Amino acid sequence: MTLADQAPAAQQVTTHNPVDSEPVGHYPLAQGADVEDAVRRARAGATWWQNQGFAARRAHLLHWKSRIAAGAEELATLISAETGKPHGDALLEIMLTLGHLDWAAKNARRVLRRRKVSAGLINYNQHATVGYEPYGVVGVIGPWNYPLYTPMGSISYALAAGNAVVFKPSELTPGPAVWLAERWAEAVGHDVLVALTGDGATGAQLVRSVDKIAFTGSTATAKKVMSVAAEQLTPIVAECGGKDAMLVAADADLDSAADFVVFGAMGNAGQTCVGVERVYVVDTVRDDLVARVVERVERLRIDGPDPHYGPMTMPSQVDVVRDHVDDALRTGSAAFGGRDSVAGRVVGPVVVTDVAEDSAAVQHETFGPLVVINTVASLDEAVERANATVYGLGAAVFTKDKGAATRAADALRAGVVTINSVLGFAGVAALPFGGVKQSGFGRIHGADGLREFCAVKSVARQTRRAALNLLTMERTDKDMHTVARMIPMLHGRAKPPRN
């Protein structure tokens, strides 16, 4: 019998399989003292964990990784049951997640150990070093669309940096969080990773109690989280929504581009923060690309025993997708599907062309299997349009011209750009991930992701007395005369730039 079985229904979170609405699990609805208790336990865990040092933490993390790997089938079944995504997609999510955990465990020491920096000629008597210290307890608040990969992008790096973590999953998908914490308890123990199941109010309370917040979810909720975090100046990394565009140049491999449009837009039923929601294709190849996309979309299976994607995980998202399809069709033309595609929890793929740029379907996150394909005169125009939303998470460029691809990548206002693929970065653990503008700030993954979960501490150790006695009250007029001569010598010699 679990804690949730003993609690009254009002104090429980019950999850349902989006495929058949059958209950999957019951979890405690943590509130008030439960949240405080979870953070208190994690604080004790943090002290133990920090004292382990890099080498022991690496060994513990890799042992935990092997326990997760050993239970991958069971975990995939759980992810699939609560999100509705196909089992294969859940397994892929696990594989990507373990790659990041492995990288974080193996690279934390290299990235975070105290390092010497140059003190400069004038400060020859200072030994200068930079260290990265864990915050203590990191509160990780996760979404439901990738309930393992996404929060683990914060959890793995926060743990490897020496923090304890209290993980508050979405109320739609608490199962993987509890499962992960159970594997941690078996492999390591010491309350270093604590799962805290509950709802939005649980998350809001957690924000007040921890030393750092790693939030992944919608831009609207991120703003609420930030306003609460601001009360204590608690630092936050925010991974929010997106409206990613794919740019297709005239020389692009159109078969490959079409493959990736369909995978990026329809995979996971479009419920991917870095999914492809807009395509800007150069006019000379527009018809060819649309035909190739439609040909592939026609082959998608959305029902039967082996569908390409499942139902919408969050029931209310169906209404958002319907509104965006309606909105897109007001100015655009359906190349595949239409309003009838949004008939139930499983939404059929919809491809709409030539939609007004100021419409909701082009400006706001849809998070469903709808893609808008608009025509542009050049790659430069595509970049301009791609940049014209409040979001800036990911973007993709398809062209055979390396120079053009690099110029477009430089000009795109996004946290991550892929060239000739979509989501090509997801498994590259060394690449930091995060957004700009209203897609968020701060970075997870890679060396920047490890540093995100540390407070920087600088140490300057004086090794001998300075020749110039500047930092004492004993300095002389002669010392200051030398300083007055040094200023123009050191800093006054730069010539004006040539035009």
Ligand code: NDP
């Ligand atoms: P939400 O913003 O609705 O929720 C995210 C998390 O915040 C959930 O755990 C939620 O709990 C919790 N929460 C809700 N209200 C509060 C509050 N006031 N204080 C603290 N926590 C709160 O997002 P979704 O779960 O619907 O996820 C989808 C969104 O996530 C999309 O916009 C998507 O683009 C974005 N996303 C971004 C990613 C990125 O890396 N940039 C990756 C994946 C998704 P509960 O669910 O229990 O209410």
